[in-house]
Amino acid sequence: MRGAAVMREIAVVAFAQTDHRRTTDELSEVEMLMPVLHGVLEQTGLKTADIDFTCSGSSDYLAGRAFSFTLALDGVGAWPPISESHVEMDGAWALYEAWTKLLTGDADTALVYSYGKSSPGSVRDVLTRQLDPYYVAPLWPDSVALAALQAQALIDAGDTDEPALAAVAARSRTDASANSHAQVRGSVPQGDYVVRPLRTGDCPPVGDGAAAVILAAGDRARELCERPAWIRGIDHRIEAHGLGVRELTDSPSTRLAAEKAGAFERPVDTAELHAPFTAQEVVLRKALRLGDDVRVNPSGGALAANPVMAAGLIRIGEAAARIHRGESDRALAHATSGPCLQQNLVAVLEGDPR
Amino acid sequence: MPEVLKAPLVLEFPFTRSLGPVQSAFLTGLRERVVLGVKTGDGRTLVPPVEYDPVTAEEIRDLVEVASTGTVTTWAWNHEPRRGQPLDAPFAWVLVRLDGADTALLHALDAPGPDAVHTGMRVRVRWAEGRTGAITDIACFEPYEGAGEDEGDEEHQPTAHTGEFEDMVTGIVAPARLDYVYSPGRAQTDYIHALSEQRTVGERCPSCRKVYVPPRGACPTCGVATAEHVEVGPRGTITTFCIVNIKAKNLDIEVPYVYAHIALDGADLALHGRIGGIPYDQVRMGLRVEAVWSEGGRYPDHYRPTGEPDADYDVYKELL
Numbered sequence: 001m002r003g004a005a006v007m008r009e010i011a012v013v014a015f016a017q018t019d020h021r022r023t024t025d026e027l028s029e030v031e032m033l034m035p036v037l038h039g040v041l042e043q044t045g046l047k048t049a050d051i052d053f054t055c056s057g058s059s060d061y062l063a064g065r066a067f068s069f070t071l072a073l074d075g076v077g078a079w080p081p082i083s084e085s086h087v088e089m090d091g092a093w094a095l096y097e098a099w100t101k102l103l104t105g106d107a108d109t110a111l112v113y114s115y116g117k118s119s120p121g122s123v124r125d126v127l128t129r130q131l132d133p134y135y136v137a138p139l140w141p142d143s144v145a146l147a148a149l150q151a152q153a154l155i156d157a158g159d160t161d162e163p164a165l166a167a168v169a170a171r172s173r174t175d176a177s178a179n180s181h182a183q184v185r186g187s188v189p190q191g192d193y194v195v196r197p198l199r200t201g202d203c204p205p206v207g208d209g210a211a212a213v214i215l216a217a218g219d220r221a222r223e224l225c226e227r228p229a230w231i232r233g234i235d236h237r238i239e240a241h242g243l244g245v246r247e248l249t250d251s252p253s254t255r256l257a258a259e260k261a262g263a264f265e266r267p268v269d270t271a272e273l274h275a276p277f278t279a280q281e282v283v284l285r286k287a288l289r290l291g292d293d294v295r296v297n298p299s300g301g302a303l304a305a306n307p308v309m310a311a312g313l314i315r316i317g318e319a320a321a322r323i324h325r326g327e328s329d330r331a332l333a334h335a336t337s338g339p340c341l342q343q344n345l346v347a348v349l350e351g352d353p354r
Numbered sequence: 355m356p357e358v359l360k361a362p363l364v365l366e367f368p369f370t371r372s373l374g375p376v377q378s379a380f381l382t383g384l385r386e387r388v389v390l391g392v393k394t395g396d397g398r399t400l401v402p403p404v405e406y407d408p409v410t411a412e413e414i415r416d417l418v419e420v421a422s423t424g425t426v427t428t429w430a431w432n433h434e435p436r437r438g439q440p441l442d443a444p445f446a447w448v449l450v451r452l453d454g455a456d457t458a459l460l461h462a463l464d465a466p467g468p469d470a471v472h473t474g475m476r477v478r479v480r481w482a483e484g485r486t487g488a489i490t491d492i493a494c495f496e497p498y499e500g501a502g503e504d505e506g507d508e509e510h511q512p513t514a515h516t517g518e519f520e521d522m523v524t525g526i527v528a529p530a531r532l533d534y535v536y537s538p539g540r541a542q543t544d545y546i547h548a549l550s551e552q553r554t555v556g557e558r559c560p561s562c563r564k565v566y567v568p569p570r571g572a573c574p575t576c577g578v579a580t581a582e583h584v585e586v587g588p589r590g591t592i593t594t595f596c597i598v599n600i601k602a603k604n605l606d607i608e609v610p611y612v613y614a615h616i617a618l619d620g621a622d623l624a625l626h627g628r629i630g631g632i633p634y635d636q637v638r639m640g641l642r643v644e645a646v647w648s649e650g651g652r653y654p655d656h657y658r659p660t661g662e663p664d665a666d667y668d669v670y671k672e673l674l
Contacts, residue, residue, distance in 0.1 A: 025358045028539025031571040034579055048577050064365050064534035074570055077577025120363075120534040125436065129530060133369065134377055135402045135489050136460055138528055140438035145447045148430030149460075156428065156473045195447070196431035196468055240408035244449050244458030245400065248428065 010102045011221040011228030012349065013214050014043040015317035015324075020183040020209035020305035023119040027208075029058075029068050033115050034075040036212040040111065044214055044224040048077040051214075052107030054084045055098040057091035057114035058309050061126050072115065083107070090114060091211060091313030092274075092335030092345050098215050099234055108220045115210035116309040123206050123308060130338065132241055144203055144277075146339040148195040150248040151279035155197060157249045160282045162197060166190045168278040169201040169303060176300025183207045183305040204276040209307030211314045229320035229331075229349040233261030236335075236345035243340060251287040254334065254344040258288050261346045263332050268348070270295045270322055270331040272315035276302040280341055284334060288346075298322070312336065316347055323351040359543045363536040369528045376405045378524055379417055379517030384491035386519055387481050391420045391455050391512060399512050401455035402489075418512035420454035422479040423498055427451050427458045431468040438531075440494050446471045450495055453510035462494040476500055487523030541571035541580065548585075550652045554645070556621055558582040564622035587618035590657070591665040592641045593674050594624075597634055612637045616657055617673040624673050631658030640664035 016039030024032055041047065054076055058069050065071075069086050078084065087093050091114025098110035118126075124142035131137045154160045169190060176182035183205045191200030214224070221228040237253035237260075239246050258264060271294050275281040281296070290296060297303075299318040302311045312335025319331035328351070335345040373381060376392055380403050383390045392403030393416040400408075407414050430447045432439070439445075440462035448471075449458035464480065465471050478498035485491040538546065541557060545568045548555035556567035557580035564573065565584045573580055595614035601607075612634050615624035629637050630646065642662040645654035 025360065025537040026540050026543075028542065028571055031539050031541065031579070034572060034577075037577065061532070064363055064532060064536065071570060074572040074574040075577055077573070077575060079575040120536055121532055125438075126532055128438075129532070133371060133528055134373070134381070134526065137530075138438075138489050138526075139440055139461065140436060141447060141460060142436055145430055145432055149428045149447055149449060152430055152473070153428040193431070193433065196433070198430075242400075242402070242404065242408060242457065243460055244402075244427075244451070245408050 008103055008105065008217045009221070009230055010099055010215055010217050011225065011230045012316065012320035013216045013221050013225035013228050014040040015211070015213050015321050016040045016043070017181050017211040017310075017314055017317060018209045019181050020207045020307050022183065022205070022207050024117065024208040025119070028071070029063065029065070029115055029117055030072050030075040032117065032208065033072055033113065033210045036210050037075050037111070037113060040212045040214045046109065046214065046224070051109050051111045052083065053098055053101045053110040054082055055086070055094040055101070055110060055112050057087045057089050057094035057313065058116065059088055061121075061129060062123065062308055063117040063120045076111070090309050090311065090335050090337050092316055093236065093337070095213060095215070095313060095316060096234060096236060096345060099231060102215055102217045108217045110215040111212065112215065112313065113210065113212035114310040114313045116307040117208045118206050118308050119208050127339075136243070143339065144198060145195045146243065147203075147277040147279065148198045149243070150283070150340045151197050151202070151277065153248045154279050154282055159249055159286070160279060164282070165202050165278040168281050172297055172300050172303040175298055176304030179299050179304060181305060182300045185300070185304060198277060198279070202278040204302050204306030205304070207305065207307055209305060209310055211307075211310045211317055213313060213317050213320070225324065227324055227326060227351050229323035229351060232348045232350050233263070234345070234347040235260035236343065238338075238343040241342065246340070248340055249283065251283050251341050251344060254284060254287040254341065254346065257344050257346040258332070261348045263288065263346055263348050266330065267291070268294060268330045268332045270298065270319060270328040272299060272301070272319040272331065272333045273297055274302055274312045274315045274335045276306050276311070278303065280336070283341060288332065288334070312345065316349075319347075319349050323349055326351070326354065329354075358537055359546055360535050360537045363534040364531065365534070366529070366531040369530055370525060371528060372525045373523065374405045375517070376403045376415065376417070378522055381487040381489070381491075381526065382519045382523045383517070384489070385485040385487040385523065387422070388515070389420050389422055389452060389479070390417050390515055390517060392417055398456040399454060400457050401452050402459050417515045417517040418454070419515040420452045420512045421510045422452070424450045424452035424455070424477060426463070426471070426473055426475045426477060428473055429463065429471050431471065440490065445494065448477070448495060450477055454512035461492055464494045464496050470497065488526055539571055541569040544583065545569055546652070552647050553585055554587045554618060556584050556586050558584050565620060566623050567618060567621040567625055584620060586620035587645065589642060589644045589660055590616045590618035590621070591670050592629070592637065592639060592643060593617050593670050594639060595629065595637055610634045614657070616643060617670050622673065627654060628656040629658070630656040638664065640667060640670070
């Protein structure tokens with residue numbers, strides 16, 4: 001959705017993330033989360049009581065802790081009772097829900113957060129549990145295997161090859177050198193095959209992390225942030241769950257979400273793409289028609305840090321932060337969920353003219 | 355900081371799932387070595403078959419039989435098979451479009467190595483020995499040269515099928531198991547370490563000054579980190595209780611017994627525990643109790659009366 005004159009102006013006014021790490025044994029989820037919650041409140045000067053709506057994204061399967069999201073609420077200060085919601089999805093979808101809440105006029109400010117603690121389990125195996133339970137999940141195809149099927153399809157179609165994928169990996173980790181929160185930075189060997197054709201370097205690091213964002217509407221946003229990152233459009237679309245039904249070399253859901261979000265109306269200068277595997281960046285660049293002049297994943301993207309359930313929200317946060325800092329005027333942020341880019345969210349963010 | 359506690363945690367469930375009419379026919383068919391697809395409104399044949407058209411959401415029920423031979427549409431070489439996957443030895447994951455189908459099925463391909471696999475190669479189903487009506491009735495695919503076989507080819511025309519078999523499969527049991535190494539975090543690690551010394555240590559909120567037992571590292575009212583350790587108890591007051599009349603499995607405790615909320619002296623949150631050393635029908639709100647530790651126990655086995663006079667209601671009414 002986008003653009004209608006009656007719609008409220010809503011912006012990302014603050015963003016914080018943890019330093020993403022392979023393990024955080026010494027921290028419970030709420031202990032990991034609290035610093036980023038406090039971070040966005042400090043950036044805006046808001047107190048818990050000033051937040052009209054709170055929405056989070058996480059999955060209990062990652063750490064194997066039932067109702068971990070209710071324990072995480074301890075970090076919010078949910079008393080007196082707050083208006084709150086949770087999605088069992090990446091935080092980007094929690095942000096979408098918060099955005100709609102602000103659109104209704106029921107709220108002027110929203111706190112959105114998400115976290116993922118993959119270190120206690122095996123995320124490759126955990127993610128098999130989101131697949132079709134009748135025909136697919138009993139075969140336990142792990143997340144790298146499914147991404148590898150997509151990568152091979154792209155290679156067969158002539159859309160990419162292994163050296164090109166290695167270049168995506170190298171560029172991402174080099175860019176991540178400037179990102180102190182990233183888990184994998186600098187020169188990293190492309191490594192051996194994990195599931196051929198994907199090598200270690202083509203796969204995201206497994207790790208723990210959290211992120212938080214504050215949204216605000218209209219003048220409230222201008223009070224809280226010198227240069228708000230206005231959400232000009234945001235939309236999400238999903239494809240069929242059957243892998244063999246989909247055209248894995250393309251992402252019609254991303255394209256449609258981008259169209260609905262207004263991404264193609266004017267060029268963007270920056271794109272933060274949630275492509276956990278190198279080959280997926282190839283698909284997304286094509287679907288989003290990104291030219292070589294667009295700065296893709298200056299943060300290093302999900303190849304540098306991929307806290308599952310937070311990595312999509314981080315893309316929106318990174319794009320917004322560049323606008324806050326005056327490094328971008330119009331940025332696209334993308335988040336994905338499910339195997340082989342099954343579901344995709346696109347947001348278009350803009351800063352006021354300087 | 356004491357050593358962070360860790361323990362293995364296995365989550366294991368047998369998911370019992372009922373099947374719709376199309377899934378039931380497909381999985382029963384596999385048991386009978388027949389591969390069924392379903393026709394969409396625009397004439398495409400979906401294998402594996404689903405019950406609703408993925409494009410139009412229309413209910414689809416027209417079943418057809420397709421061949422057990424097909425063509426690889428993409429593949430990925432898995433040199434380190436993981437638990438639960440179809441083959442123990444290295445194999446290729448494949449999407450296979452069976453002859454007569456318009457969509458591809460995910461499964462494993464048994465091949466000697468990645469050099470023996472390519473997109474476009476011809477394969478056929480290798481049936482499992484003991485078939486039950488599950489996707490794993492296909493043991494895997496295997497390379498197929500086509501010569502001498504009359505089962506099918508790429509021009510294969512699917513034939514209509516009723517989807518009816520004797521003794522239809524109407525459900526599957528899908529075991530799921532995930533292994534974790536659980537760590538409780540800083541606050542609860544400290545709490546558990548203290549318990550092993552028979553001390554109950556909570557944490558105080560720097561903002562509202564409440565003492566939480568057990569501590570979870572954050573004050574749920576103020577949303578800030580707690581850190582200051584406060585030893586509470588060992589005595590406390592029963593704030594409320596219930597009488598348990600159902601014997602729990604693997605629990606060697608005679609019913610009825612009392613389970614209670616206990617506000618330890620100095621704590622601002624009641625914890626819960628079993629009450630012993632007193633007949634169940636004499637337990638009451640305000641009863642003063644203390645922890646009883648079993649030999650070598652790492653947490654209180656139960657709480658028993660101290661013999662002090664009952665606490666006044668006003669003293670614990672905010673802790674209910």
